[in-house]
Amino acid sequence: MTRPAVLxxxxxxxxxxxxxRRFAAEGHPIILAARDSASLADAKAxxxxxxxxxxxxxEFDVLDTASHAAFLDGLGPLPAVAVSAxxxxxxxxxxxxxxxxxxxxxxxxxxxxxxxxxxxxxxxxVRGNGTIVGISxxxxxxxxxxxxxxxxxxxxxxxxxxxxxxxxxxKGVHVVTVLPGFVDTKMTAGMDLPAKLTAQxxxxxxxxxxxxxxxxxxxxxxxxxxxxxxxxxxxxxPVFKRLKL
Amino acid sequence: xxxxxxxxxNPQDCRVTRPRDEDxxxxxxxxxxxxxxxxxRSYGDSAMSGSNTVDMRGFDRMLSFDAExxxxxxxxxxxxxxxxTTFLPRGWFPWVTPGTRYVTLxxxxxxxxxxxxxxxxxxxxxxxxxIDLMGPDGxxxxxxxxxxxDLFAATLGGxxxxxxxxxxxxxxxxxxxGFIRQETVPTANLxxxxxxxxxxxxxxxxxxxxDCLASGDSLGRSLITLGEHASVGDLPRRNRTAPFAPPARKxxxxxxxxxxxxxxxxxxxxxxxxxYKRGAAKSGHSVTGWDExxxxxxxxxxxxxxxxxxxxxxxxxxxxxxxAAAGLRELLETISASGLASFLAVLKRLGPQGRGMMSFPMExxxxxxxxxxxxxTFALLRRLDAITLAHGGRYYLAKDARxxxxxxxxxxxxxxxxxxxxxxEGLTRRFASLQSERxxx
Ligand SMILES: Cc1cc2nc3c(=O)[nH]c(=O)nc-3n(C[C@H](O)[C@H](O)[C@H](O)COP(=O)(O)OP(=O)(O)OC[C@H]3O[C@@H](n4cnc5c(N)ncnc54)[C@H](O)[C@@H]3O)c2cc1C
Ligand SMILES: NC(=O)c1ccc[n+]([C@@H]2O[C@H](COP(=O)([O-])OP(=O)(O)OC[C@H]3O[C@@H](n4cnc5c(N)ncnc54)[C@H](OP(=O)(O)O)[C@@H]3O)[C@@H](O)[C@H]2O)c1
Numbered sequence: 055m056t057r058p059a060v061l062x063x064x065x066x067x068x069x070x071x072x073x074x075r076r077f078a079a080e081g082h083p084i085i086l087a088a089r090d091s092a093s094l095a096d097a098k099a100x101x102x103x104x105x106x107x108x109x110x111x112x113e114f115d116v117l118d119t120a121s122h123a124a125f126l127d128g129l130g131p132l133p134a135v136a137v138s139a140x141x142x143x144x145x146x147x148x149x150x151x152x153x154x155x156x157x158x159x160x161x162x163x164x165x166x167x168x169x170x171x172x173x174x175x176x177x178x179x180v181r182g183n184g185t186i187v188g189i190s191x192x193x194x195x196x197x198x199x200x201x202x203x204x205x206x207x208x209x210x211x212x213x214x215x216x217x218x219x220x221x222x223x224x225k226g227v228h229v230v231t232v233l234p235g236f237v238d239t240k241m242t243a244g245m246d247l248p249a250k251l252t253a254q255x256x257x258x259x260x261x262x263x264x265x266x267x268x269x270x271x272x273x274x275x276x277x278x279x280x281x282x283x284x285x286x287x288x289x290x291x292p293v294f295k296r297l298k299l
Numbered sequence: 300x301x302x303x304x305x306x307x308x309n310p311q312d313c314r315v316t317r318p319r320d321e322d323x324x325x326x327x328x329x330x331x332x333x334x335x336x337x338x339x340r341s342y343g344d345s346a347m348s349g350s351n352t353v354d355m356r357g358f359d360r361m362l363s364f365d366a367e368x369x370x371x372x373x374x375x376x377x378x379x380x381x382x383x384t385t386f387l388p389r390g391w392f393p394w395v396t397p398g399t400r401y402v403t404l405x406x407x408x409x410x411x412x413x414x415x416x417x418x419x420x421x422x423x424x425x426x427x428x429x430i431d432l433m434g435p436d437g438x439x440x441x442x443x444x445x446x447x448x449d450l451f452a453a454t455l456g457g458x459x460x461x462x463x464x465x466x467x468x469x470x471x472x473x474x475x476x477g478f479i480r481q482e483t484v485p486t487a488n489l490x491x492x493x494x495x496x497x498x499x500x501x502x503x504x505x506x507x508x509x510d511c512l513a514s515g516d517s518l519g520r521s522l523i524t525l526g527e528h529a530s531v532g533d534l535p536r537r538n539r540t541a542p543f544a545p546p547a548r549k550x551x552x553x554x555x556x557x558x559x560x561x562x563x564x565x566x567x568x569x570x571x572x573x574x575y576k577r578g579a580a581k582s583g584h585s586v587t588g589w590d591e592x593x594x595x596x597x598x599x600x601x602x603x604x605x606x607x608x609x610x611x612x613x614x615x616x617x618x619x620x621x622x623a624a625a626g627l628r629e630l631l632e633t634i635s636a637s638g639l640a641s642f643l644a645v646l647k648r649l650g651p652q653g654r655g656m657m658s659f660p661m662e663x664x665x666x667x668x669x670x671x672x673x674x675x676t677f678a679l680l681r682r683l684d685a686i687t688l689a690h691g692g693r694y695y696l697a698k699d700a701r702x703x704x705x706x707x708x709x710x711x712x713x714x715x716x717x718x719x720x721x722x723x724e725g726l727t728r729r730f731a732s733l734q735s736e737r738x739x740x
Binding site for chain 1: 300316317318319323359360361362363364374381385
């Protein structure tokens with residue numbers, strides 16, 4: 055039985071690679087799309103060796119929106135599942151003082167992913183099936199002083215995914231929003247993350263795979279995050295603005 | 300973060316990072332005081348550095364496989380469990396495996412691990428074709444029996460103290476099934492036990508569970524299990540269609556630290572008595588799945604919590620053939636008389652040391668015992684040290700958490716040579732573990 059292909063956008067990400075492994079373990083062919091995709095040769099070899107699936111490397115820059123349609127055409131048949139693991143934390147202070155830095159963060163987390171996933175969604179809509187997975191962030195649930203440029207871009211992306219889901223609900227296309235909480239990846243390397251709140255990339259991948267097969271809408275990887283964010287969202291603004299978070 | 304070895308004894312604050320590419324790793328090496336850490340299955344402080352512990356599990360890709368030679372190239376953080384689940388269904392199994400499959404390739408090379416087939420096939424290093432090692436200057440060198448052979452030899456069993464292993468090429472063996480044809484031989488005392496090992500030298504796998512609380516005439520009574528890779532014809536009919544898929548075992552987990560009194564002389568004695576009687580009654584032939592045969596403890600995740608908060612230590616020595624009978628007798632008598640009980644007690648016949656400069660094995664018998672960490676235990680272990688030294692025995696660094704530099708040197712003249720090599724190559728400042736500092740390696 056041949057399984058449908060899974061496309062990973064931003065495949066150099068630790069979470070993206072873990073998702074690739076999880077789907078490859080089920081026998082899905084994998085397309086790894088990233089900047090400098092040649093650097094994924096070892097990752098490709100690993101997937102092929104472990105899971106005996108076909109793996110394709112594809113060059114992709116999410117900011118180059120003009121190239122998106124051609125990128126998709128070049129892949130051949132539209133994949134069944136498309137996962138965006140693209141993100142850029144950026145430097146908050148730099149983003150506060152430089153419009154270009156802020157724009158890069160906003161474009162990398164929101165504009166770019168929305169553009170490519172929008173194009174894929176349209177094609178899936180025509181076909182009448184498919185699954186879109188967007189990795190957003192709990193940072194988008196409420197803006198905080200320490201990372202609100204990143205957070206606001208993720209907030210935009212989360213709202214966008216919600217709208218897309220609403221639009222395609224009756225068109226056979228499913229949309230999953232992933233709010234991972236802290237994850238132990240190169241994005242967070244060197245940060246002192248609380249162990250109980252921090253997921254491993256493999257756990258995120260497992261949760262994403264489950265959400266895709268069970269058609270879940272919005273997932274927090276570690277259940278405790280749902281509670282944490284419910285509290286954070288509900289702190290009254292006069293109090294919240296004085297907190298150091 | 301607080302870190303300890305598998306024994307959970309004496310946790311220490313350690314800075315741990317997990318680089319995922321060579322450049323980040325190189326920057327860590329430049330900081331000095333680095334020790335690589337695999338999956339933390341060594342018992343003591345071999346894989347701990349206060350300032351610079353590097354978790355290698357971010358390097359976990361399998362890179363190539365040559366199905367003619369059974370040669371796998373993989374990064375050092377790849378888990379043995381993954382190697383088996385990937386390659387066993389294709390008819391391959393590692394030549395050498397320790398008693399847990401939750402170890403990394405790097406950890407197996409750095410400890411030059413031995414398995415139940417050491418007497419026939421040697422240790423893991425015998426099947427390593429080459430390694431890529433990042434040295435003190437951040438350069439990566441390919442080391443093998445021909446190129447950089449001294450560095451290669453020093454790295455096998457070198458406990459991470461010669462550099463960071465990035466990737467390795469090693470060989471797997473063909474197997475027809477995932478099952479083991481097992482034979483259990485009960486022995487009534489130490490003389491019988493040692494004789495049984497010699498009588499079964501041609502068995503691929505052999506190991507003895509030894510009742511360390513038996514005394515007098517029964518001192519050293521054991522259950523020896525022998526094993527051979529089963530062929531399809533050996534399997535019960537129902538397993539023949541899926542010869543690589545032994546029935547899945549339930550995973551149990553010990554969620555909390557057991558109270559310290561759960562394992563004491565009386566519970567262990569009762570257990571040992573029942574276990575021996577049951578084993579002796581069931582002795583003979585059977586066919587067992589690979590995981591149950593090689594990794595009986597892995598089905599109980601986090602079993603190391605069984606010893607309670609203070610953790611436990613393992614004592615593993617090897618005594619040379621000529622003195623093993625006398626030495627083991629003295630060790631067992633001392634343990635039996637001490638009132639302390641080891642839940643796990645394993646005896647194994649080893650073959651000669653392989654090409655690793657610091658590898659643990661030598662022709663003789665190795666005894667491994669677990670004791671809860673306590674003052675009484677440490678007093679007992681010092682008495683055992685004296686016996687080990689008197690009989691020309693030496694220690695397995697992967698299990699050690701408490702030796703002194705002096706005791707090590709008295710038992711093992713290689714320690715000084717290893718330290719000299721490390722100094723001469725400029726390795727001592729760049730690569731160090733709490734163990735290497737304690738033992739002046
Ligand atoms: C239940 C159990 C059963 C066992 N049975 C056996 C047995 O039968 N035979 C046997 O020989 N051993 C046995 N062991 C010991 C175990 O196999 C070794 O301690 C092994 O080294 C653990 O591998 P690890 O990946 O967990 O390494 P760690 O414990 O993390 O590290 C062990 C050593 O390897 C070094 N190291 C790890 N990765 C690298 C790297 N990439 N580059 C350089 N150095 C590195 C570390 O610095 C350290 O010195 C057993 C352990 C347990 C818990
Ligand atoms: N780690 C966490 O705690 C955490 C928490 C919540 C959400 N997330 C989200 O999870 C996702 C995966 O992140 P991660 O933790 O795995 O971190 P990561 O390794 O930094 O992954 C982010 C990936 O996005 C890629 N990317 C950035 N800009 C791109 C562009 N213009 N074109 C193509 N790819 C681009 C990066 O590619 P390069 O490798 O080429 O730079 C990188 O591989 C991100 O969306 C992140 O925001 C992470």
